[in-house]
Amino acid sequence: xxxxxxxxxxxxxxxxxxxxxxxxxxxxxxxxxxxxxxxxxxxxxxxxxxxxxxxxxxxxxxxxxxxxxxxxxxxxxxxxxxxxxxxxxxxxxxxxxxxxxxxxxxxxxx
Amino acid sequence: xxxxxxxxxxxxxxxxxxxxxxxxxxxxxxxxxxxxxxxxxxxxxxxxxxxxxxxxxxxxxxxxxxxxxxxxxxxxxxxxxxxxxxxxxxxxxxxxxxxxxxxxxxxxxx
DNA sequence: AATCAATACATAAGTGAATTATGTATAAAG
DNA sequence: CTTTATACATAATTCACTTATGTATTGATT
Numbered sequence: 493x494x495x496x497x498x499x500x501x502x503x504x505x506x507x508x509x510x511x512x513x514x515x516x517x518x519x520x521x522x523x524x525x526x527x528x529x530x531x532x533x534x535x536x537x538x539x540x541x542x543x544x545x546x547x548x549x550x551x552x553x554x555x556x557x558x559x560x561x562x563x564x565x566x567x568x569x570x571x572x573x574x575x576x577x578x579x580x581x582x583x584x585x586x587x588x589x590x591x592x593x594x595x596x597x598x599x600x601x602x
Numbered sequence: 603x604x605x606x607x608x609x610x611x612x613x614x615x616x617x618x619x620x621x622x623x624x625x626x627x628x629x630x631x632x633x634x635x636x637x638x639x640x641x642x643x644x645x646x647x648x649x650x651x652x653x654x655x656x657x658x659x660x661x662x663x664x665x666x667x668x669x670x671x672x673x674x675x676x677x678x679x680x681x682x683x684x685x686x687x688x689x690x691x692x693x694x695x696x697x698x699x700x701x702x703x704x705x706x707x708x709x710x711x712x
Numbered sequence: 713a714a715t716c717a718a719t720a721c722a723t724a725a726g727t728g729a730a731t732t733a734t735g736t737a738t739a740a741a742g
Numbered sequence: 743c744t745t746t747a748t749a750c751a752t753a754a755t756t757c758a759c760t761t762a763t764g765t766a767t768t769g770a771t772t
Binding site for chain 2: 738
Binding site: 497498499500501502505506509510513526529530531533534583585586587588589590592593595596597598599601 | 606607608609610611612615616619620623636639640641643644693695696697698699700702703705706707708709711
C-alpha cells in the first residue's frame with residue numbers, strides 16, 4: 493500500500509465507478525473487488541465504506557435491494573439515473589485532477 | 603478549481619517537487635508558481651503551506667536562508683540532500699497511486 | 713465440539729491534514 | 743489615501759477518514 497493520504501477524496505469516485513462497471517453489488521463485495529483491481533493496494537475500510545454508501549443512497553445516487561442468502565442478509569446497491577450522471581462527473585473530475593498534477597509535478601503520466 | 607478533496611495529501615509532494623524543479627524559493631513564490639503551473643486550479647492556502655514548510659524544515663528536508671528585500675523579509679527554502687531523496691519517494695508514490703487508480707477506475711490516464 | 717478466519721452489516725470515538733479566520737507589516741497601484 | 747498585492751505566521755475549526763467496537767452467520771481447522 494502507498495501513502496494512504498492520497499486516497500482521501502477518492503472513495504466516492506471509486507465506489508460509484510465500480511458500481512457502474514459491475515452493476516448491482518453489496519458492500520463487502522465492493523471492498524473485495526477494489527482490493528482485487530488495485531492489487532491489494534486499496535483496502536476500503538468498513539468504517540469509511542458503509543457511511544459513504546448510506547450517504548449516496550440518502551442523496552438519491554444509489555438504490556438498494558435487500559436479499560437474504562441462508563440466514564445472511566445482503567444489501568445490494570446500484571446506481572440511479574442521477575447516480576449515473578454523478579459517476580461521469582466524478583471520473584472526469586479525477587482525470588482533470590491527474591492532468592493538473594501532471595503539469596505541476598512535471599511528470600508524464602504514462 | 604476541481605473538487606478540492608482530491609488535493610488532500612498532495613501538498614508535500616507538490617512543494618517538494620516544485621522546489622526540486624525551481625531551486626531556491628520562498629513561500630509566496632511557491633503559491634504563485636503552483637497557481638501558474640496548474641492554470642489557476644490549485645491555489646495553495648497560507649494556512650496549509652507555511653505549517654507544511656515548517657514541518658519539512660524541522661524534519662531536515664528543507665533548509666532556509668532569510669533575505670531582506672527593502673524592508674520586506676523573505677524566507678528562502680531549498681532541499682537538503684535528505685529532502686532530495688524524499689522528493690523521489692513522494693513522486694514515485696504519486697505515480698504508483700495514479701496507476702492504481704487507473705486500474706480501479708478502468709480509465710487510461712492519457 | 714470447539715475455535716478461528718472469513719463473510720456481512722453497522723455505528724461511535726478519535727485523528728489529522730486541511731480550510732477558514734485572524735493578525736502583522738511593506739510595496740505598488742489607482 | 744485607500745485598495746490590492748506581497749510576505750510572513752498561527753489559532754480555531756471542519757470533516758473525511760481510521761480505529762475501535764459490536765452483532766451475527768458460515769466455513770475451515772484441530
